[in-house]
Amino acid sequence: MNTWLSLHRAAFASAFRRLWATPLNTLLSLLVIGIALTLPAFGYIALDNLRALGSNASGVQQISLFMNLDASKKDVGEIENRLRQAANGKWRFVPKEEALKRMQASEGMAEIVASLPRNPLPDAFIVDPANTEPEALEILRKEIAGWPKVAHVQLDSAWVKRFDAFLRLGKLALWMLAGLFGAGLVAVTFNTIRLQVMAQSAEIEVARMIGATDAFIRRPFYYFGALQGAFGGLLAAALVVGALRMLAGPVGELAALYGGTFSLRLPGIVEVVLLAGLGALLGWVGAQLSVSLSLRKFD
Amino acid sequence: MIVASNLTKRYPGGFEAVKDVSFEIVAGQMVLITGHSGAGKTTLVKLISTIERPTSGSLVVNGQNLSAMRRSAIPHVRRHFGLVFQDQKLLFDRSALENVLLPLQIAGLPRREAIRRGQAALDKVGLLLREKANPIALSGGEQQRLAIARAVVNRPTVLLADEPTGNLDAESGAAILDIFADFHRVGVTVVVATHDQSWIERYHPNVLRLDHGRLL
Numbered sequence: 203m204n205t206w207l208s209l210h211r212a213a214f215a216s217a218f219r220r221l222w223a224t225p226l227n228t229l230l231s232l233l234v235i236g237i238a239l240t241l242p243a244f245g246y247i248a249l250d251n252l253r254a255l256g257s258n259a260s261g262v263q264q265i266s267l268f269m270n271l272d273a274s275k276k277d278v279g280e281i282e283n284r285l286r287q288a289a290n291g292k293w294r295f296v297p298k299e300e301a302l303k304r305m306q307a308s309e310g311m312a313e314i315v316a317s318l319p320r321n322p323l324p325d326a327f328i329v330d331p332a333n334t335e336p337e338a339l340e341i342l343r344k345e346i347a348g349w350p351k352v353a354h355v356q357l358d359s360a361w362v363k364r365f366d367a368f369l370r371l372g373k374l375a376l377w378m379l380a381g382l383f384g385a386g387l388v389a390v391t392f393n394t395i396r397l398q399v400m401a402q403s404a405e406i407e408v409a410r411m412i413g414a415t416d417a418f419i420r421r422p423f424y425y426f427g428a429l430q431g432a433f434g435g436l437l438a439a440a441l442v443v444g445a446l447r448m449l450a451g452p453v454g455e456l457a458a459l460y461g462g463t464f465s466l467r468l469p470g471i472v473e474v475v476l477l478a479g480l481g482a483l484l485g486w487v488g489a490q491l492s493v494s495l496s497l498r499k500f501d
Numbered sequence: 502m503i504v505a506s507n508l509t510k511r512y513p514g515g516f517e518a519v520k521d522v523s524f525e526i527v528a529g530q531m532v533l534i535t536g537h538s539g540a541g542k543t544t545l546v547k548l549i550s551t552i553e554r555p556t557s558g559s560l561v562v563n564g565q566n567l568s569a570m571r572r573s574a575i576p577h578v579r580r581h582f583g584l585v586f587q588d589q590k591l592l593f594d595r596s597a598l599e600n601v602l603l604p605l606q607i608a609g610l611p612r613r614e615a616i617r618r619g620q621a622a623l624d625k626v627g628l629l630l631r632e633k634a635n636p637i638a639l640s641g642g643e644q645q646r647l648a649i650a651r652a653v654v655n656r657p658t659v660l661l662a663d664e665p666t667g668n669l670d671a672e673s674g675a676a677i678l679d680i681f682a683d684f685h686r687v688g689v690t691v692v693v694a695t696h697d698q699s700w701i702e703r704y705h706p707n708v709l710r711l712d713h714g715r716l717l
Contacts, residue, residue, distance in 0.1 A: 206608035212606055408590045409554060412651070413580035415573075417568045 209418065217425035220398065221433075228430070231394055235434025235481060238387050240441040242380035243469070243477055247442060249372045251466050265339065266356040267327040267346055277351040278325055284349055288342075291332035297464045298323045315472050324353060336366045387434065391488025398423065399496035406500055416497070423493045424486055431485020435478035443468055503549060503690070508558035510544050510714075518544035520714040521558070527702070531704060532684040534694040536711035542694035544662045549692065550582050551575050556583070563658065568689065571717065580608060583652030583689075585662035587642050591636040597647050598623065598632040604655040622654040623647075624678055642673030649680055659690045666697050678703060683697050 221228045269277065278295070285293050301323040331342055339357055347355045381396045399406065406419055450466045457464035469477070503526040510519040519541045526532050534542045547553040548560060551567050560567045567578060591600050598619050605615035623629045626646040628639075636644055645665055653662060660681065666674035674697065682704055685691045693700065701708060710717040 204611070208611055209609040212609075212612075362644060404590075405592055405594075408592060409603060409607060410576070410577070411550075411590070412604050412607065413576045413578075413582075413655075415576040418576075418607055 205228055209421070210486050213421035214425050217429055219479040220422070221288035221427055227296060231390060231430055232434050232437055234390050235387050235431060236437030236441060237486075238383040238406070239317045239392070239435055239438035239477060239481055242383055243438050244442045245372075245376045245379060247446065247467065249369060249376060249471055251373070253369055254467065255464055265329040265331060265343055265346065267329060267352060268354040268356070269325040270351045270353045271322075271324050273351040274327055281327060281349060281352070285327065285329065288345075291330045293327050293329040296326045296328060298325050301326060321344060334362075362403045374484040387431065387481065390490070391430060391485045392492040393396075393424050394430065395427055395489045395492035396496050398426065399493065403500075406497070410500060419497065424489045427485035427489025428482040429485070431483070431488075432478045433481075435481025436474070438481070439469055439474040439477050502526065502563060503692075504561045506559045508560055509549060509556050510548055511556040514554075518714050519548065522714075522716045524544040524709055524716060526690060526707070527676055528690055529685075529688050531682070531691045531706040532693070533691065533700050533706045534626065534709045534711060535696060537696065537697075540711040542682060543663050544693070544714075546661055546694045550584055550661050551578055580655060581656065581658050583657035583659070583660040584646070585597070585648050585652045585665045587664035587667045589648040591644060591647060593635060593637045595635075596633050597636055597639065600636060600647060601651045601654050601657060604651060608655060618654055618708060622650040622675075625653070625683075626650045640673070642669050642676060645669060645673070645677055646680065649677070653684060657689070659692060660684055662691075662693045664695055666695065674699070
């Protein structure tokens with residue numbers, strides 16, 4: 203166990219020294235890897251912010267339930283009971299008197315409302331479902347429509363479906379982009395390691411002659427690839443945070459112009475660690491491919 | 502103990518460097534492999550050290566049949582040998598001590614212990630004061646002594662050398678001979694391929710004489 207640890211510690215230290223020994227090369231490689239990871243990472247966070255924006259937008263993913271005009275207080279109580287049992291998120295009752303007052307308050311509507319012989323508006327419920335998936339919203343809408351004394355159930359499902367389709371398309375594009383740039387990262391690491399193997403061919407040859415196993419030869423290159431990928435991932439996270447911070451002000455101003463508030467979500471510590479981990483994994487894969495091919499000439 | 506039976510090495514193209522060679526080297530012996538240039542000395546050293554694999558025949562070292570050994574087991578066998586090459590194969594991007602430490606790093610020795618043993622090996626060959634020097638700054642004789650220090654630092658049971666004095670003047674060559682003799686004196690099996698006849702006159706070793714790949 204001590205020997206195993208000692209070998210890994212030495213390989214890790216050797217990989218770190220190699221990164222440090224050529225700072226300019228390392229910096230350029232990290233920039234390439236960092237930028238390659240920044241684009242999909244930024245896309246992921248941007249889509250997530252967009253999803254949050256869609257969820258928070260007023261009226262979106264809400265179901266409006268309108269009662270019959272002749273619905274009694276008992277009927278309203280029955281609907282409240284059903285909503286409570288369904289436990290499908292939050293809901294709010296809007297009595298027809300309150301709806302009329304709001305209508306009167308609207309510009310140019312006071313006279314029209316005053317001329318009406320009676321209140322034409324029904325009692326209503328505004329439901330904020332817990333599950334905002336389009337399919338779940340549609341199922342809930344159909345269920346509510348079947349309840350007694352319910353005249354109309356309104357869900358802007360077309361908007362929700364379009365928004366969801368847009369998000370799915372965005373996710374798909376993001377995966378494709380991530381795959382493409384991931385392959386780029388593997389290629390960058392592959393080439394860096396190949397050059398390193400060439401530069402250290404004398405050491406590899408001697409080490410093999412005096413009893414180095416394949417694992418001993420390969421290990422520092424694996425660590426190098428993983429370290430380079432991890433640092434590239436951290437750089438990408440820093441770039442994403444920097445870009446989002448720059449965008450935060452203008453996005454807030456834009457939201458204010460529409461009468462709302464919205465602040466961009468920055469990547470969390472878990473996401474940063476995942477990004478670094480993904481970079482390390484791809485770097486390791488690139489190193490493995492490169493070392494396997496490059497070391498064949500020593501066999 | 503090293504036992505070779507009907508050992509043959511044929512290179513791609515059909516050239517047979519070693520032909521049907523059989524011999525036995527007892528532990529602790531000093532053996533000289535001699536012969537003119539192209540006689541097969543270097544190939545025989547490479548076969549014993551598992552750098553090359555025989556085309557046919559068997560080679561048993563300390564009870565292990567190297568000819569039938571899995572590829573993954575070979576590195577562990579090589580650690581029982583201390584190898585000294587004519588061109589030393591030193592690494593010029595690091596100090597003399599770091600060169601000597603390489604076999605210990607491969608064996609996974611803790612750094613502090615490795616340095617202690619590396620310095621002891623350098624001391625044995627008279628290079629302790631040059632531990633920080635780059636090998637390129639050492640003379641030919643010193644470079645060869647450094648190569649010997651690297652070969653013995655892991656306390657091998659067999660010290661194998663291919664023309665270790667080939668590139669040296671008489672004085673430096675004699676110093677190298679003395680170092681090999683010292684290791685032989687403490688029980689290390691020493692196998693040296695050389696065309697330098699002064700070894701025979703000074704140490705009266707067992708001799709394996711090769712001619713066109715065959716043992717005479």
